[in-house]
Amino acid sequence: MRNKCIAVLTLLLAVSIAASAADVTGKWTAQVPGRNGTREATFTFKVAGDQLTGTMSGGQGQEVPIADGKVSGDTLSFTVTMERGGNTIKQTYTGKVVGAEIQFKREGGQGPAREFTAKRAAT
Numbered sequence: 249m250r251n252k253c254i255a256v257l258t259l260l261l262a263v264s265i266a267a268s269a270a271d272v273t274g275k276w277t278a279q280v281p282g283r284n285g286t287r288e289a290t291f292t293f294k295v296a297g298d299q300l301t302g303t304m305s306g307g308q309g310q311e312v313p314i315a316d317g318k319v320s321g322d323t324l325s326f327t328v329t330m331e332r333g334g335n336t337i338k339q340t341y342t343g344k345v346v347g348a349e350i351q352f353k354r355e356g357g358q359g360p361a362r363e364f365t366a367k368r369a370a371t
Contacts, residue, residue, distance in 0.1 A: 275368070277290050
């Protein structure tokens with residue numbers, strides 16, 4: 249009986265650790281590579297459960313809301329849709345939290361997928 253209790257408690261602990269989402273709430277900055285070089289981007293995130301909301305702003309001062317945001321453990325994902333020159337550009341971001349950094353991959357828009365690292369901004 250004691251072994252069953254220990255096994256159940258161990259399983260519950262493992263599930264609760266796996267289910268807890270990384271807290272990425274706050275501002276993050278990154279040098280994002282693009283076809284015309286790199287640009288500074290700021291991500292402002294808010295996490296509620298497994299839902300991720302917030303904005304992304306870039307070198308042109310344009311602040312764009314993120315959509316479809318999710319956090320699961322140490323991974324996060326969201327999309328950003330922008331209008332440029334009459335064209336709608338949708339980009340998908342996926343990231344993995346590693347300490348005080350998020351290792352991102354951006355896909356969509358024009359050109360190949362890009363990888364970059366965001367760092368938590370000083371408060």
